[in-house]
Every structure is written in C-alpha cells, then in structure tokens.
Amino acid sequence: MNPFDAMQNLADLWNKGGKAYLTAQQGLFTGMADTMAKAAGLGDKASFQGFTPDTQGFEAARQDFAKLWSSASELSSALTRTLKADQANPQVAAVLAKIFDPRGWLGATNEVDQTLQRMAEGPQLADLWNTERKFIAVFNAWTAMRRHSLEHNKVVLEAWMKAAGAFAKLLNERADKGEALESWREVLALWVETANEVLLETQRSEAFLSTQRDLVKASSELRLAQQDLAEFYSEMFGYPTRTELDDVHRTVTELRRELRAFKRESRASRPAVESTNGAARPTPRRTAPISSRSKKRTRAAKAGASS
Amino acid sequence: MSEVSHAIRIKPEQAIAEAKALGEKIAKGAKLFEEIRDEDVAIATTPKDEVWRQDKVTLHRYRPVTEQTVKTPVLIVYGMVGRYTMADLQEDRSLVRNLLNRGVDLYVVDWGNPSRADRWLTLDDYIDGYLAECARFIRERHGLDKINLLGICEGGVFTTCYAALHPETVQTLVLTITPIDFHADAREERLGFGFINLWTRSLKPEDIDRLIEAYGNLPGEFMGSVFSMMTPMRTLTKYNLDLIEVMDDKKKLLNFLRMEKWIADRPHHPGEAAKQWLKDLYQDNKLVKGELELGGRKVDLKAITMPVLNVFAKDDHIIPPATTQALRLCVGSKTYQELPLPGGHVGVFVGGKAQGLLGPGIANWLAEHDRDAAPRHVQQ
Numbered sequence: 001m002n003p004f005d006a007m008q009n010l011a012d013l014w015n016k017g018g019k020a021y022l023t024a025q026q027g028l029f030t031g032m033a034d035t036m037a038k039a040a041g042l043g044d045k046a047s048f049q050g051f052t053p054d055t056q057g058f059e060a061a062r063q064d065f066a067k068l069w070s071s072a073s074e075l076s077s078a079l080t081r082t083l084k085a086d087q088a089n090p091q092v093a094a095v096l097a098k099i100f101d102p103r104g105w106l107g108a109t110n111e112v113d114q115t116l117q118r119m120a121e122g123p124q125l126a127d128l129w130n131t132e133r134k135f136i137a138v139f140n141a142w143t144a145m146r147r148h149s150l151e152h153n154k155v156v157l158e159a160w161m162k163a164a165g166a167f168a169k170l171l172n173e174r175a176d177k178g179e180a181l182e183s184w185r186e187v188l189a190l191w192v193e194t195a196n197e198v199l200l201e202t203q204r205s206e207a208f209l210s211t212q213r214d215l216v217k218a219s220s221e222l223r224l225a226q227q228d229l230a231e232f233y234s235e236m237f238g239y240p241t242r243t244e245l246d247d248v249h250r251t252v253t254e255l256r257r258e259l260r261a262f263k264r265e266s267r268a269s270r271p272a273v274e275s276t277n278g279a280a281r282p283t284p285r286r287t288a289p290i291s292s293r294s295k296k297r298t299r300a301a302k303a304g305a306s307s
Numbered sequence: 308m309s310e311v312s313h314a315i316r317i318k319p320e321q322a323i324a325e326a327k328a329l330g331e332k333i334a335k336g337a338k339l340f341e342e343i344r345d346e347d348v349a350i351a352t353t354p355k356d357e358v359w360r361q362d363k364v365t366l367h368r369y370r371p372v373t374e375q376t377v378k379t380p381v382l383i384v385y386g387m388v389g390r391y392t393m394a395d396l397q398e399d400r401s402l403v404r405n406l407l408n409r410g411v412d413l414y415v416v417d418w419g420n421p422s423r424a425d426r427w428l429t430l431d432d433y434i435d436g437y438l439a440e441c442a443r444f445i446r447e448r449h450g451l452d453k454i455n456l457l458g459i460c461e462g463g464v465f466t467t468c469y470a471a472l473h474p475e476t477v478q479t480l481v482l483t484i485t486p487i488d489f490h491a492d493a494r495e496e497r498l499g500f501g502f503i504n505l506w507t508r509s510l511k512p513e514d515i516d517r518l519i520e521a522y523g524n525l526p527g528e529f530m531g532s533v534f535s536m537m538t539p540m541r542t543l544t545k546y547n548l549d550l551i552e553v554m555d556d557k558k559k560l561l562n563f564l565r566m567e568k569w570i571a572d573r574p575h576h577p578g579e580a581a582k583q584w585l586k587d588l589y590q591d592n593k594l595v596k597g598e599l600e601l602g603g604r605k606v607d608l609k610a611i612t613m614p615v616l617n618v619f620a621k622d623d624h625i626i627p628p629a630t631t632q633a634l635r636l637c638v639g640s641k642t643y644q645e646l647p648l649p650g651g652h653v654g655v656f657v658g659g660k661a662q663g664l665l666g667p668g669i670a671n672w673l674a675e676h677d678r679d680a681a682p683r684h685v686q687q
Contacts, residue, residue: 183321188548196540200499203536209509217514223521246426246523253427256362260436 134229141222148218152211159202163195170194329551336554348564351392353403355415359444363419364437366444369407376410377673379455379478380445383415384438386461387576387584388530390569391415393656394459397565400657405666411673416441418574423523426578430587433580434468435602442469442476453478453613455673460484460626460652461584464594467634468601471610479676480611480640481669483618484626484652487608488595488633489588500627502537507589515585525581527573537624566657595633608634614642614676616669620655621647644672 170190174180181187202208231241359366383403385391394415395403406413416438421428445454455478458466463485470477490508492501519525535542541549553559576584593599599606615638619631628647635643646668650658655665 182318183325185325192540192544192548196538197498199539200502203502203539204498204505209506212506213509213511213514216510217517220514220517220521224517227521245423249424250427253425253432257432257436260361260440 131232134225134232137225138222138229141218141225145215145218145222148211148215152208152215155202155205155207155211159199159208160195162202163198166198167191167194332551332555336551336560339554339557339560343561343564348561348568350397350565350568351395352398353395353401353407358414358448359441361437361440363421363425364441365417365419366441367415367417369403369413369415371410371412372404372407373410375412377412377455377670377677379451379453379673379677380412380414380449381406381455381457381481381673382441382445383413384456384458384462384466385415385418386459386463386465387418387421387433387574387580388461390572390574391417391459391462392572393569393653396569396657397562400562400659400662402656402666402669405662406670409666409670409674411670414441414445420574421524421577422575426519426523428577429579430465430468430583431601434465435472438465438469439473442473446476452476455479455481455677457481457669458483458485459656460486463631464588467608467611468594468599468606470613471606471608472601472604474610474612477613479614479616479673481616481618481673482631482634483665484620484623484631484655485617485634486588486626486630487637488630489590489592490595491629491633492627495627495629497624497627499537500624501630503533503625504589504627504630506533506536507585510585510590512586512590515582515590519578519582522578524578525576525585527575530576531570531573534625566653595637608637609639611638612640614644615640616644616646616672618646618648618655618665618669620650620652622650623652623655625652642676646672 167190171181181190227242231243234241353369355367355369357365358368383391383394385394395401398404403413403415418433418437442454442456446452453476456466456470458464458481460483463482464487466480467482467485467487470480489504492504495501522529550563553563587593587599591598594606594608597605597607597609615634617631617634619626619628621628632645635645648655648661648664648668650661655661
C-alpha cells in the first residue's frame with residue numbers, strides 16, 4: 001500500500017469524523033433551546049438559546065453518531081481491505097486494521113491503547129511505519145479526547161435538563177400559589193439560582209468527576225502524542241526537541257539549587273563576610289542558620305534534584 | 308405547561324420599562340468604556356522598591372507612609388496560584404495600604420512568571436530556597452533575628468512550612484485563607500464549597516503526572532477554568548448580567564475591570580511544585596499528617612511555637628473554614644488566635660466591608676505581639 005494513500009484515507013476519516021461531531025453538538029444545543037422554550041411555555045426559543053437542554057438534542061446526537069459510525073466503518077473497511085491486500089508486513093497491517101476499527105475508538109476498553117502502546121514501545125521493524133505510527137498515535141489520541149469530551153458534555157447537558165425541569169416545577173408551584181413573576185429580571189434570577197444549585201450538585205457526582213478526569217487525561221495524552229510527532233520532525237530537521245530543552249532546564253535548575261546551597265554553606269562558614277545579590281547590597285549584620293542545618297539542606301538539595 | 312406560562316405575567320409597561328432602563332444602562336456603559344484607559348484600571352499601585360532578586364523571584368519593600376508602629380517588618384507571601392496583587396487591588400481596597408497606614412513595615416515577594424523553563428522547581432526550592440533567602444535578606448537588613456510572616460492562600464502554606472522548618476527566625480505567623488487540612492472539606496458538606504479538594508482527589512496521581520509532563524507546568528488558564536467551574540452560573544452570567552449591572556457606574560465598573568485584570572493575570576505553576584501541591588497536599592494531605600518533606604526534613608507543625616493569627620473567610624468556597632481551622636490542633640504555639648471574617652475567598656481582601664476589618668485586625672494583632680522585638684537599624 002502506498003503510504004501516501006493511507007495518510008489520505010486517514011485525513012478523510014479525520015475530517016468526516018470532526019464534521020460529524022460538530023453537527024452532533026450543534027444539534028444538541030438547538031434541541032436544548034427548543035425544549036427549554038416548550039418547558040417554560042414560551043414560543044420564543046431564542047430567549048433561552050445556548051443554555052437549555054433537550055432530549056431531542058440527544059436523539060439528534062445519537063443519529064449523528066450513527067452517521068459517523070457508518071462512515072467510519074466504511075472507511076475502516078476500505079482501509080482494512082487495502083492493508084490486507086498489502087502483504088509486505090501482515091503483522092503491521094493486522095494491527096492497523098484493529099486500530100481503524102471504530103469499535104476501538106468509541107469502546108470503553110483499553111485494548112486499542114495497549115495495541116498502540118505495543119506499537120509505540122515494542123520491537124520495531126527497521127524504519128517501517130515509523131512516521132505513520134506517530135500520526136496514528138495523534139489521531140487516536142484526538143479521537144479519544146473527542147469521545148471523552150462528548151461523554152462529559154452529556155453529563156453536563158443532563159444537568160441542564162434537570163435544571164430546566166426544576167425551573168419549570170418552580171414556575172408551576174408559583175402558578176399554583178398565584179405568585180406570578182412580573183419581570184424578566186425575576187425570571188432570570190430564578191433560573192440562575194435554580195440552575196446554579198443543580199450544576200453544583202452535578203459537579204460533585206461521580207459521573208461528572210469521572211468523565212472530567214477521563215477528559216483531562218485524554219487531553220494530556222493528545223498533547224503528548226503531538227509532542228512526540230513534533231519531536232520526530234524536529235530531530236529530522238536538526239531542531240532542538242522539547243525533551244532536550246527540558247533536560248537543559250532541569251540541569252540549570254539543579255545547578256541553581258546547588259549554588260544556593262553552596263552560598264548558604266559559604267555564609268555559614270564566613271560569618272563576617274556575606275553578600276546578597278540583587279538591587280540592594282546591604283552590609284551584613286549577623287550570620288544566618290547554623291552550619292549543621294546548612295549541611296542538611298545541601299544534602300536535601302542534592303536529593304531534591306532527582307525529584 | 309399552561310401553569311408555567313401562568314407563572315410569568317410580565318405586564319407590557321413593565322417590559323417596556325425594563326427594556327428602556329437596560330438600553331440607557333448600556334448606552335451609558337458604552338460611553339464609559341470609550342473613556343476608560345488601561346491606566347485607569349491599574350492594580351497594585353502602592354509605591355514599592357525592589358530590594359532583592361534571585362532568578363525570577365523579586366523582593367519588594369513598600370514605601371512607608373506613616374510612623375512605624377510595628378517594629379518587626381512583615382513579609383507578605385502569596386502563592387503561585389494567582390498573584391500577590393490581590394492584596395493591593397486598588398487604593399480603597401488594599402490590605403497593603405491598610406497595613407502601611409497603620410505603621411506596618413511591609414515587604415512582598417513576587418514569584419514572577421514561571422515558564423516551562425521553571426518546570427523542575429519544587430516546593431522545596433520555593434520555601435526552603437527563595438522564601439528562606441528573602442527572610443534572611445530582611446533579617447540582615449534590619450539586624451533582626453526574626454521577622455513577621457503574612458501568608459495568603461498557597462503562600463500561607465509556604466509560610467507555615469517555613470515557620471515549622473525555621474521557627475527561630477519567625478516572630479509571628481499571620482495566615483490568611485490558608486488550607487492546612489486538605490481533606491476537611493468533607494466535614495462541612497456545604498454545596499459548592501471545597502470543589503477543588505474534591506476534584507483533585509478525583510484524579511489519579513498518574514493523571515497529574517501526565518498533565519505536568521504534557522504541559523511542563525500547571526497552566527494558569529487551566530487553574531482558572533477550575534476556579535470558574537466552582538461558580539458555574541456566576542461564570543456564565545458574569546459578562547452578560549454582572550457587567551451590565553455595573554457598567555453605567557464608573558466606580559463600580561472600574562472595580563469590576565480591576566478584578567478582571569487580576570483574574571486574567573494567572574501565572575503558570577511550576578510543574579514539579581504543582582505535583583507536590585496537588586498530590587502531596589490535596590490528595591495525600593501530608594501537611595496535617597506531619598508527612599510532608601521539604602529539603603529532606605519533615606514539616607512538623609508542632610515546631611510552630613511563635614504566636615499565630617489565622618484569618619479566614621466564613622464563606623470561602625475555595626478554602627472552606629474547616630480546612631484552615633484545623634491548624635488550631637496542630638501548632639505548638641500557646642498563642643493561636645482566629646479571625647473569622649464575613650465574605651468569600653477574594654472578597655475578604657477586596658470587598659468593601661472587609662476593608663475595615665482585615666487590615667486593622669492584622670495590624671492590631673501584630674502590634675500586640677511585637678512588644679519584644681527591637682530592631683537595630685535598617686540598611687538602605
């Protein structure tokens with residue numbers, strides 16, 4: 001298989017996936033506004049647009065996901081067929097076919113992650129698929145982050161739905177009591193207060209915390225995969241890599257740490273002659289900490305250098 | 308849903324009046340926005356001079372404005388999450404000015420703007436390194452054995468640790484909105500309180516490691532978004548309700564914009580120090596357990612034997628009162644006093660009501676516990 005064709009297929013898949021996710025989320029928010037307006041007994045959904053959830057939105061999202069699933073499956077099949085036709089390296093082809101399976105992207109298992117990890121860290125066949133492997137890692141990390149983002153958004157949207165329900169219930173109760181809200185300010189204040197309470201409760205739920213944790217983790221993994229790819233090209237073109245810069249900064253930090261410790265020791269052993277760097281250079285008046293503590297700190301500084 | 312529609316009965320004249328008032332407010336606000344310049348919303352304007360510098364850390368001394376009533380100088384230490392400028396937001400909402408006006412000799416340490424290059428700096432470096440150096444500099448400058456420390460939030464943890472490690476150099480310890488028992492939020496169970504504690508505990512230690520590995524530090528924007536999550540509706544309505552509410556009143560609008568300026572100025576937290584902050588403290592609660600190690604030494608809170616004033620906000624959703632009041636049972640000091648104030652985490656510093664309570668409360672307490680101090684003279 002021509003690697004460029006494979007990358008083109010990947011790019012197409014990526015684009016289609018992104019569009020489908022976008023459409024899904026747009027559908028959610030439109031549906032939210034519609035239902036919120038209905039719940040409040042209002043005809044004008046524009047008043048609540050942007051912060052009102054709806055089950056129809058979820059259905060639209062599901063349908064969009066189905067479309068994504070279908071297109072992704074088609075592309076996956078195409079890629080797998082192409083890869084199988086290319087028998088240059090059946091092992092790599094089989095692994096890639098597995099990665100291209102959308103069930104792996106959207107499933108909750110870590111099988112794909114493990115496969116990727118094996119690919120990234122396991123024995124490699126000379127230079128074969130090195131570049132593609134890094135692109136696939138980025139693509140997979142991006143897909144994982146979008147998936148976790150949608151899962152987290154669903155939890156938040158459910159909270160909005162709950163808030164809308166609570167708001168409608170409060171309005172009903174007021175109507176029963178004959179206590180009508182007489183200004184938009186009052187309506188807004190009641191909505192803000194109600195939604196705030198529901199959102200705060202949601203934030204403490206296991207569903208919210210666990211999906212957000214997954215999202216944070218996925219975000220980190222995506223960035224690390226991007227960095228890995230960037231390092232690959234940096235090395236190729238002779239630019240310093242992030243890893244190399246981190247190494248330099250670590251060395252500088254350790255040297256500064258040792259210098260501070262050395263200065264402290266020096267001050268402790270020469271009570272009458274001290275100096276401070278910086279704007280002011282006062283004449284020292286007395287000696288700072290005892291030498292035994294200073295030695296302890298030197299040891300500690302060295303130990304800390306490895307942290 | 309017919310009942311729902313019955314619950315909203317907005318009279319046409321009421322709706323027209325509301326729309327008219329809103330229109331006038333926005334028109335006046337737009338004019339004010341046109342007139343306001345960046346210098347109008349300057350923060351931290353109290354005059355001060357840089358007196359010491361090491362790497363990105365600078366130490367400043369505020370210029371005195373009146374006769375000194377507290378003999379021992381006070382070093383203000385803010386944390387890495389946010390910036391010290393909160394203590395000097397504007398002229399009439401400034402802890403710094405309130406203390407200066409009461410004759411307190413003030414220093415403040417500015418940690419600078421840590422970048423990815425500072426990824427490897429640890430809490431040990433900040434507390435046992437830079438902070439210790441600042442304290443040493445002030446002591447030598449004034450010919451004193453001890454100085455007063457005033458810690459704010461994470462800076463309160465820094466000063467607490469420093470005081471425990473070097474008690475012989477601390478005259479008094481003043482803490483404000485400082486977490487000590489990072490798990491005590493669970494005891495309060497107030498909705499919306501202690502979310503950062505809960506959120507951090509929901510992460511796995513390796514998630515934090517990966518986050519730091521990916522970004523090199525704890526990005527300021529990231530922590531900003533976590534803070535925003537704590538007040539979800541406030542965050543959503545800040546610009547389309549709160550701002551509109553104040554935009555036709557120049558004084559209130561400037562207050563709002565200065566606060567925005569402070570919020571936007573959120574430095575990155577150096578990576579290794581952030582790992583310690585989130586894992587050792589928020590997750591493992593090592594400080595209150597006596598298990599935190601800095602510079603190879605255990606931080607023993609019982610070693611804090613100097614007088615302690617612990618100031619907290621009764622409605623602090625970021626540092627719930629129980630998390631800071633835990634200090635009472637941990638310190639070795641015979642003089643431990645609490646000063647609970649009305650307001651929230653930031654409001655206790657910048658709120659109108661707090662101005663008459665926070666500064667005077669701290670200044671009076673310092674004067675009361677500063678009787679034994681006797682400075683020789685100040686090196687200029």
